[in-house]
Amino acid sequence: MIEKYAVIGNPISHSKSPLIHAMFAKQTHQDISYEAIEAPLDGFAATIERLRSEGYRGCNITVPFKFEAFNCATELSERARAAQAVNTLCFEGEKIIGDNTDGAGLVRDIEHNLGVTLKAKRVLLMGAGGASYGVVLPLLTAGAAITIANRTTSKAVELSMKFTGTSIRGGSYEDLSEQRFDVVINATSAGLTDSAVPLPDGIFAPGALAYDMMYGRETPFMAFARAQGAQVADGLGMLVEQAAVAFTIWRGVRPETATVIAALRK
Numbered sequence: 001m002i003e004k005y006a007v008i009g010n011p012i013s014h015s016k017s018p019l020i021h022a023m024f025a026k027q028t029h030q031d032i033s034y035e036a037i038e039a040p041l042d043g044f045a046a047t048i049e050r051l052r053s054e055g056y057r058g059c060n061i062t063v064p065f066k067f068e069a070f071n072c073a074t075e076l077s078e079r080a081r082a083a084q085a086v087n088t089l090c091f092e093g094e095k096i097i098g099d100n101t102d103g104a105g106l107v108r109d110i111e112h113n114l115g116v117t118l119k120a121k122r123v124l125l126m127g128a129g130g131a132s133y134g135v136v137l138p139l140l141t142a143g144a145a146i147t148i149a150n151r152t153t154s155k156a157v158e159l160s161m162k163f164t165g166t167s168i169r170g171g172s173y174e175d176l177s178e179q180r181f182d183v184v185i186n187a188t189s190a191g192l193t194d195s196a197v198p199l200p201d202g203i204f205a206p207g208a209l210a211y212d213m214m215y216g217r218e219t220p221f222m223a224f225a226r227a228q229g230a231q232v233a234d235g236l237g238m239l240v241e242q243a244a245v246a247f248t249i250w251r252g253v254r255p256e257t258a259t260v261i262a263a264l265r266k
């Protein structure tokens with residue numbers, strides 16, 4: 001019998017998740033369906049109840065419902081708790097198990113696909129919104145030393161304080177002058193408005209990786225990083241890798257991602 005999954009968001013028509021999961025399912029011979037569902041802005045909980053009553057096995061959650069998904073879960077993984085957001089739900093009887101695979105997807109893309117080991121690396125994470133919350137714990141677990149910079153400095157400090165005792169601090173962009181980083185990650189929404197992030201020249205250590213979580217176009221951050229001589233990557237690999245982690249949680253089999261990333265790039 002076909003087992004049903006979905007991605008829930010609003011809007012959702014642009015989502016590549018159905019295509020990605022269809023490729024995973026074909027490749028691993030899993031008999032599943034995966035559709036995109038637009039929930040009304042005030043109708044997330046009702047949509048989850050409908051899917052459960054119709055026998056769906058799980059779903060992915062995207063903007064703007066990741067926090068509501070966090071609240072509706074009856075059990076949470078440690079990384080979902082750290083993220084304060086959920087992008088993957090499993091329905092098991094009465095249980096609604098919430099996880100967050102975004103950070104694991106980012107780490108996998110950086111380390112496995114781009115060949116950059118994070119252990120003991122100086123990582124600059126720009127932004128202190130939902131995208132940053134989603135990735136801090138997995139980056140720390142990979143052994144990175146993290147500096148968070150944010151336009152509103154207090155939010156960077158607040159995020160860093162959630163992980164006291166570990167290798168992390170938060171501050172402003174002005175604090176960055178004279179500092180060098182091996183990996184610089186853009187988790188701000190600045191690229192959406194074609195705005196630049198206020199980085200000083202010389203922020204990239206030799207051979208540094210500049211990673212933008214956005215995909216689909218060159219952001220001002222990516223252009224800046226290229227001009228500064230950094231290796232540049234967009235967030236398409238992260239998108240596919242976070243989906244692969246979710247698929248593995250649901251199906252117990254890990255799909256191969258390189259061909260899926262290559263197909264989406266075309």
Ligand code: ATR
Pocket residue numbers: 126127128129130131132150151152153155187188189190195196197198
């Ligand atoms: P998301 O869930 O995508 O992270 P968000 O919670 O609205 O969205 O957070 C957006 C992040 O991008 C914030 O860290 C924001 O900085 P502020 O906290 O100071 O608002 C950051 N951001 C947005 N536009 C920016 C810009 N033009 N320059 C620098 N940072 C920007």
